[in-house]
Amino acid sequence: MKKRDDVLVGLVIAVAVIVAILGSLWLARGGLSKGYPLYAKFPWSAGLKQGQPVLLAGVNVGYVDDVELRPNGTVLTTFRVGKQFHVPQGTTATVVANGIFGDMAIALIPKTPNAQSIPPGDTVPVGPSGPGIAQLTAKADSVATSVNAITTALQKELVTSGGVADLRKTLASTNQLTLNMNRLVSQFSVIAAEQNRQLSLTQASLRRATSGVDSAKVDSTVKNFREASANMAALSADLRQTSLKLDSIVAKVSDGSGTIGKALNDPGAYNDIRGLIQHMDSLMVDIKKNPKRYINIKVF
Amino acid sequence: MIDAVSGLFARIGERGYFMRDIFRGLGDPATYGRETIRQMRNIGVDSLPLAAIVAAFIGAVTAIQTRYQLFGGVQLSVVGLISRQSIILELGPLLTGLVLTGRVGARMTAELGTMRVTEQIDALETLAYDPVAYLVVPRLIAAIVMLPILTILANTIGVVTAYFTAIMATDVTSAAFSEGLRLAFAPFQIVYSIIKATIFGAAIAFFCSYEGYTANAGAEGVGRSTAQAVVIASVAILVLDALTAILLAPYLQA
Numbered sequence: 001m002k003k004r005d006d007v008l009v010g011l012v013i014a015v016a017v018i019v020a021i022l023g024s025l026w027l028a029r030g031g032l033s034k035g036y037p038l039y040a041k042f043p044w045s046a047g048l049k050q051g052q053p054v055l056l057a058g059v060n061v062g063y064v065d066d067v068e069l070r071p072n073g074t075v076l077t078t079f080r081v082g083k084q085f086h087v088p089q090g091t092t093a094t095v096v097a098n099g100i101f102g103d104m105a106i107a108l109i110p111k112t113p114n115a116q117s118i119p120p121g122d123t124v125p126v127g128p129s130g131p132g133i134a135q136l137t138a139k140a141d142s143v144a145t146s147v148n149a150i151t152t153a154l155q156k157e158l159v160t161s162g163g164v165a166d167l168r169k170t171l172a173s174t175n176q177l178t179l180n181m182n183r184l185v186s187q188f189s190v191i192a193a194e195q196n197r198q199l200s201l202t203q204a205s206l207r208r209a210t211s212g213v214d215s216a217k218v219d220s221t222v223k224n225f226r227e228a229s230a231n232m233a234a235l236s237a238d239l240r241q242t243s244l245k246l247d248s249i250v251a252k253v254s255d256g257s258g259t260i261g262k263a264l265n266d267p268g269a270y271n272d273i274r275g276l277i278q279h280m281d282s283l284m285v286d287i288k289k290n291p292k293r294y295i296n297i298k299v300f
Numbered sequence: 301m302i303d304a305v306s307g308l309f310a311r312i313g314e315r316g317y318f319m320r321d322i323f324r325g326l327g328d329p330a331t332y333g334r335e336t337i338r339q340m341r342n343i344g345v346d347s348l349p350l351a352a353i354v355a356a357f358i359g360a361v362t363a364i365q366t367r368y369q370l371f372g373g374v375q376l377s378v379v380g381l382i383s384r385q386s387i388i389l390e391l392g393p394l395l396t397g398l399v400l401t402g403r404v405g406a407r408m409t410a411e412l413g414t415m416r417v418t419e420q421i422d423a424l425e426t427l428a429y430d431p432v433a434y435l436v437v438p439r440l441i442a443a444i445v446m447l448p449i450l451t452i453l454a455n456t457i458g459v460v461t462a463y464f465t466a467i468m469a470t471d472v473t474s475a476a477f478s479e480g481l482r483l484a485f486a487p488f489q490i491v492y493s494i495i496k497a498t499i500f501g502a503a504i505a506f507f508c509s510y511e512g513y514t515a516n517a518g519a520e521g522v523g524r525s526t527a528q529a530v531v532i533a534s535v536a537i538l539v540l541d542a543l544t545a546i547l548l549a550p551y552l553q554a
């Protein structure tokens with residue numbers, strides 16, 4: 001019995017100690033593997049502590065092993081990366097906030113994809129640090145100032161200048177407008193119903209009129225229309241031919257070919273006609289003056 | 301009033317003498333060595349199922365409560381973080397201590413009280429045995445050693461139960477919970493939990509042993525001493541919990 005007590009107590013204590021050690025290691029490092037060491041010299045470690053995670057491209061690949069403040073004012077940080085992970089050449093290390101509870105982490109950010117990796121024991125160059133609490137606070141302060149200015153302006157416009165009262169009036173007017181619109185819509189509904197009824201009646205009348213139409217007469221009318229249309233087409237063709245002929249005649253007249261063309265286009269003929277007309281005028285004048293010279297009427 | 305104050309100091313003084321006897325008894329390992337293992341079995345191994353059940357339910361409830369108290373937009377890994385911190389820093393040691401006050405402390409007082417009223421302790425003194433070294437020191441050492449052990453196991457069971465509850469009963473993923481579990485962790489958090497458990501173990505053993513050791517007036521006195529021991533030990537655990545938090549919490553930040 002005594003021996004059994006010893007075994008049981010020893011077993012429980014051993015299990016608890018192993019669980020505590022393994023659990024702490026898992027929580028702090030993510031496992032038992034130590035990984036290979038890399039170094040980074042930060043000008044500002046932002047409260048980095050042993051056990052905090054190391055992220056490569058956002059993936060947890062290791063943990064911070066040691067943070068040492070050097071006499072020259074830099075912080076030499078030793079961190080271990082799992083053996084299965086390789087840090088590409090050109091990667092930079094930055095201390096970043098991990099979550100919103102003040103936990104920090106080392107972020108390894110590869111510049112470009114690179115098959116060559118940084119060898120174990122090498123120092124990773126330090127990249128530009130992210131915004132600190134002071135910068136964030138300053139940014140938040142400027143945002144707060146802007147919000148304050150907007151709030152003041154809104155208060156001035158809405159409260160002091162009576163904007164809220166105007167808004168209330170507008171809302172009241174809108175309510176009234178809505179009521180009027182509702183009334184109008186109801187009136188339109190009544191009108192539409194009446195129109196609908198009238199249309200139904202018209203449709204019924206049309207249906208009755210349609211049923212009264214003699215289809216034979218309609219057919220013969222359509223046939224007559226078709227014949228008239230054919231005649232019109234023939235007439236149109238004849239007119240087109242006539243028009244073409246007239247066009248050729250007009251062309252000939254314009255060209256001056258043919259009798260009419262020559263008569264119309266010959267300036268000599270024109271002058272002859274003008275001279276003839278002038279002679280005719282002078283003859284007529286002479287006839288009026290001396291009719292007896294030309295007209296000699298004898299009755300007996 | 302003066303009587304009350306002088307009575308209070310007298311009670312404190314009596315416990316001071318009792319503590320002196322315990323330290324004196326520690327110098328005689330041959331007397332308490334064998335008994336200590338038996339008490340470790342009683343206090344630690346036999347209490348493991350009860351502590352495990354309590355821790356499992358506390359872990360499950362913590363995970364569910366944490367998940368449903370989060371407002372929209374908060375990353376779900378917070379469930380792992382809050383569950384771990386609640387269980388390891390507070391609920392694990394505190395509830396294990398309170399549960400053991402009921403199970404172990406009451407038994408301790410009843411055992412010692414019965415031995416007192418049946419004059420077994422007087423018999424030990426007659427046989428030139430140091431009753432404190434034989435009866436109280438083993439219980440104190442066993443409680444100081446086994447309560448941290450039980451707390452470590454309870455913490456582990458609580459966190460594991462919280463993990464399974466979170467991923468099975470809520471929308472928290474395994475990866476998110478694990479990420480939260482490892483977020484802002486400092487090994488001192490485990491040490492803090494062990495320190496608390498050690499203090500609670502010492503408080504349970506000391507107050508319950510004292511009440512049993514000084515029991516009188518027959519069976520009724522034993523019952524009264526047992527009830528008083530449980531109350532005093534429970535209150536002492538809560539007070540010590542607050543004091544520990546005030547003193548050590550600033551060192552907990554990761």
